[in-house]
Amino acid sequence: MSDATDPWLIVGLGNPGPEYAANRHNVGFMVADLLAERIGGKFKRAPKAQAQVLEGRMGPPGPLSRRVVVAKPMSYMNLSGGPVTALRDFYKVPLGHVVAVHDELDVDYGSLRLKLGGGDNGHNGLKSMTKSMGPDYHRVRFGIGRPPGRMQVADFVLKDFSSTERKELGFLVDRAADSVECLLAEGLERAQSAYNS
Numbered sequence: 001m002s003d004a005t006d007p008w009l010i011v012g013l014g015n016p017g018p019e020y021a022a023n024r025h026n027v028g029f030m031v032a033d034l035l036a037e038r039i040g041g042k043f044k045r046a047p048k049a050q051a052q053v054l055e056g057r058m059g060p061p062g063p064l065s066r067r068v069v070v071a072k073p074m075s076y077m078n079l080s081g082g083p084v085t086a087l088r089d090f091y092k093v094p095l096g097h098v099v100a101v102h103d104e105l106d107v108d109y110g111s112l113r114l115k116l117g118g119g120d121n122g123h124n125g126l127k128s129m130t131k132s133m134g135p136d137y138h139r140v141r142f143g144i145g146r147p148p149g150r151m152q153v154a155d156f157v158l159k160d161f162s163s164t165e166r167k168e169l170g171f172l173v174d175r176a177a178d179s180v181e182c183l184l185a186e187g188l189e190r191a192q193s194a195y196n197s
Helices: 024-039 081-091 124-133 153-157 163-186 188-195
Strands: 008-012 051-058 066-073 098-104 112-116 138-143
Touching: 008 024, 008 081, 024 051, 024 066, 024 098, 024 138, 024 153, 024 163, 051 081, 051 163, 066 081, 066 163, 081 098, 081 124, 098 124, 098 163, 112 163, 112 188, 138 163, 163 188
Parallel strands: 008 066, 008 098, 098 138
Antiparallel strands: 051 066, 112 138
């Protein structure tokens, strides 16, 4: 059971290293970076976990303000579950207060879908998290669409966004960060009705 004073753990999924920084698979890191900027702090090495973290508060002052830990696992995507579980244990975060922000192939580019629980849909980061702690955490699914033609999924997600996509990317990352803030302050249903597209 969680209550309003329990912290939230917002996990941007991605791969560490400059060669991956602008990949579609790293959009979770992009959203985490923007949330960190909004909170007004810098990431630091996590205690007892292979991750970078920023602790702070999100939302308006008063009863809607939430204690948050924004995290970027520094393992590779397919090993995200270990660092996320270590962070959950260290910060004593209930599973229902974990939010994974990740790229989603089955959602059109530019669309968002928020949900609680469910399958991993072949996403290795989610697969690893679910294996480590079960499926009942929140997901902010950032649509990247399907690969064109016969391009392999692995090649597609590890490529940078196209020049056309990049024109809108800043706005879309901003919207995804807004959706996380709405989820924490107003709950899943409100966030879904405002941001699911």
